[in-house]
Amino acid sequence: MTTITDIALALGITPSTVSRALAGNPRVKEQTRLAVEKKAAEMGYERNIVASNLRKGRSNIVGIVVPRVRREFFANFIGGAEDVLARAGYNVIICQSHENLDDEIKALKALKNYRAAGVIISHSIESQDGGHIRDIMGNLPIVQFDRVFPDLPGAKVVGANCDGAYQATKHLIEKGYKRIGTIAGYMSCMAFVERLAGYRMALEDAGLRYDGSLVYPESILYESGKESARKAIADGCDALYCCGDYAALGAMDAAREAGLSIPDDFGIVGTADEFWAAIMTPSLSSLGQHPFDMGQAAARAFLDGRTGTEVIPMELHARQSSNKH
Template structure:
C-alpha cells in the first residue's frame, strides 16, 4: 500500500499540516530538526506526493495540456516535441490529447484536462468551424495558447505562421519557373490557415497577370487521400504544376500523377507546405514551404508558462515567417 502523508505525520509525531508545509517548501515556523526528520522519512519510505492533491493546496499542478487534431500528421508530433522540451525545462509535464479532428472528442479532452487541474492548455484546434468551447474556456480564466489555426477572439494568445505569405511564395516560385496553369489543393476552407494559403495563391496569380481559374482549385482535408483525388481532378484540366497546401496532400498528388503516367518534375511540378521530415526522403525530394513546427512548439510552451506564472507578456501573438525549401519536385519550363 502506498505511503500517505498521514503515515509520515504519525511517524514524525507532527501534524499533517506540518508535513505538507515541509513537502511544499513552506517551512516557516518549522524547526530544522523537524524538517530534517520529515524529509528523512519521506526518503526512507519512498513517499510520492499526490500531484492533484498538492495542486488543490498550491493551485498549481505543474502540468499543461496539449490538444492536437491529428497525431498521424508528422507536423503535429514536431509541435508536440517542442512543447514538451520547453515545458520540461520549466519543470512542467505535458498531457497530450489527439482529437482526430473530432469536435466532441476535443470537448471531452477539455473537460478531462480541467478535471486533472492542468495549469493551462495549448490548442491546435480541430478542423471544425466552431470554437465556442475554446472561447468559453478562455473566458473561464484558464491560461490558453492557440497554435497554427487562428480563431476569432480578441482575447487569445497565439503562435502562428504567416500562411498567406507561404501560399504566395509557393505560387510565385512556380510562376517564376514558367508555369501558368497551376492547380491548388487547399485544406478545409473553414480553417483559417487553409483560407490564408489559398488567398496567397490567388494573389500571386493576380500580381503576375494570370487569371484565377476556380476549376484549378480543389478543396482537400489535409490528408493524403484528398491529395490523390484533388490531383486527379486537376490533371483533367491540364495543369503543369500543383501547389498542395500541406505535404501529406502533396504525397497524395505524387501517387495520382504517377498513376496517370506522368513524371515529377519533368511533366508536373509539385510544391507542398510544412516541410515534414518525410519530404526529404520522398523521391524526388519535395519542394515545400517550411514552417518551423518545433520552434513554434517551444514558443507556445514558453508563452503559456509565462501566463500561468503571471509574468509580463510583451505581445499576445508570436508570428513566424515561412521559408521556401527548393528540392527536386519542381522544374523550370521557360
C-alpha cells in the same frame, strides 16, 4: 507511503509547518526547514500530488488536444511541447479529437475536470469557432497552434502560412509555370485560408489573374489530393501548390498517370517538408514547417503567460518536383 503528517510526528511539529517548509515558505525558520527536508529525504517522502491538486484546485497537468497523435506534425509538436513543459515540472495529457467536435469537447471537459493548468490545442476540422473551448475552459490559459480561432483570446502559435504560400507560389511562377492551381485544404481552418491568401497575392504581384476555379479546397490527404490534381490537370493547370505533402504525393501520382512528366510538364510544391519529401524520386519541393519549434514556443507561451500571436517562419525547400528547365 509517508505523508507530511508522518514527518511532522517524527519531528514533533505539525503538518502545516512541514507543508510550508517543503514549499519554501519564508515563514518557517531556516533551521526547521532544513530539518524537515532532511527527514523528508530520509523517509522517502513524495508529495501526494492528487491531494495537493484537490486542495489547490488546480493541477500541474497541461492538456494537449490535437486531431491525431500519429500525424508527424502533431507528434513533433508534442515532442517539443513536452520537452519544455516537463522541464518546468508539468505533466502532459494527450487528447485526440479525431477531427471530431464531440471528442474535442469530451477531451476539454476531461481536462477541465482534472483542473488542468492550461490547454494547448489545435482544433478539429469540425469545430467552427472557439465558443465551446471558451465555454468549457472558462478563464484557464489556452494556447492555440496551427489551427487557431482568431476570436478566441490567449496565445497563438502559427506558421507563417501566408508568407510561406507566397514563397511557394512565387517560386512556381519564377520557374516558368503558367497556370498554377492550389490544393488548398478546408477553408474552415485559418491556416489554409491564409495560405490561399498568400497564393493569391503571389499571383497578383506577378501580374497573373487569380482564378477561383483553380482552387481545390479539399482535404489534404493522399486520395483527395490525387482526385483534385486530376481535376486540375483537366482544367489545364501545369502546376499545383499543395497545402500538404500527402496531397502533393497524390498529385504526383495523378500527373504521372496522366502521362505528364514532373517537373517539365507539371510542377508541384507540397507543404510540411515531411522526411520523405527529400528522398523520393523526383524529390518533392516542400514548404517546411517547424512543428518541434512550434511546440516549444507554445509551451513557453503558456509558461510565461504570454498572450500574443507568435509566428514561426516557414521556408521553401526547392527540389526536383518544381525544377522546370
